[in-house]
Amino acid sequence: xxxxxxxxxxxxxxxxxxxxxxxxxxxxxxxxxxxxxxxxxxxxxxxxxxxxxxxxxxxxxxxxxxxxxxxxxxxxxxxxxxxxxxxxxxxxxxxxxxxxxxxxxxxxxxxxx
Numbered sequence: 001x002x003x004x005x006x007x008x009x010x011x012x013x014x015x016x017x018x019x020x021x022x023x024x025x026x027x028x029x030x031x032x033x034x035x036x037x038x039x040x041x042x043x044x045x046x047x048x049x050x051x052x053x054x055x056x057x058x059x060x061x062x063x064x065x066x067x068x069x070x071x072x073x074x075x076x077x078x079x080x081x082x083x084x085x086x087x088x089x090x091x092x093x094x095x096x097x098x099x100x101x102x103x104x105x106x107x108x109x110x111x112x113x
Contacts, residue, residue, distance in 0.1 A: 001013065001014060001024060001028050001100060002014055002097055003024070003093045003096055003097055003107070004093075005017070006089060006090050006093045006111075008063045008111070008112060009111050009112050010111060011089075011093065011109060011111060013030050016030075018030070018111075019111070020032055020111070021033040021034070021035075021108075021109060021110050021111055022108075022109055022111075023048060023049060023106060023107065023108040023109070024096070024106065024107045024109075025048065025049065025052040025054075025106050026052050026053075026054055026100075026104045026105060026106060027052065031048055033045075033108050033109070033110075035067075039062075039066050039067050039068060039110075039113065040067070040068050040069075040070050041059060041067060041068070041069045041070060041073050041108075042070050042072065042073055043070075043072055043073050043076045045073070045108075046073065046076075046077075046108070049106040049108060050080070050082075052104075052106055053104070054082055054104050054105055054106045055082065055083065055103045055104045055105065056082065056083045056084075056085065056099060056103050056104070056105040056106070057077060057082055057083070057084050057085070057105070057106050057107075057108070058084075058085045058086075058087065058092050058095050058096050058099070058105060058106070058107040058108070059084070059085070059086045059087070059092065059107075059108050059109075059110075060087065060088070060089030060090075060091075060092030060093065060107065060108065060109035060110055060111075061086055061087065061088055061089065061092070061110060062088065062089055062110040062111075062112060062113035063088065063089060063090070063111075063112060063113060064088070064113060065087075065088045066110075066113035067086075067110045067113070069084065069086045089109050089110060089111060092107060092109060093107075093109070095107075
């Protein structure tokens, strides 16, 4: 599973372009990613990712990093022993490509802002 061609509003997963926010699960499943509040990530927003039993959750916070991870989300992940990386989306794409071959990782990407 490889992410590429990220630019504001678009990313490719194994060569397939996506223009809406997505999540990529460890088994390669790609799903849309909607949050209860557009620019904040709450525990419920990670439902699919958590069901995949990851070691690592990478959140792409947008082109300029506008998305914020709520404190209760950080606490939940820490309690479950799941590492969190919240990075601007371009950096999240790079991190996923580097880390996912070595670890059970999910990436959730906000493609704009």
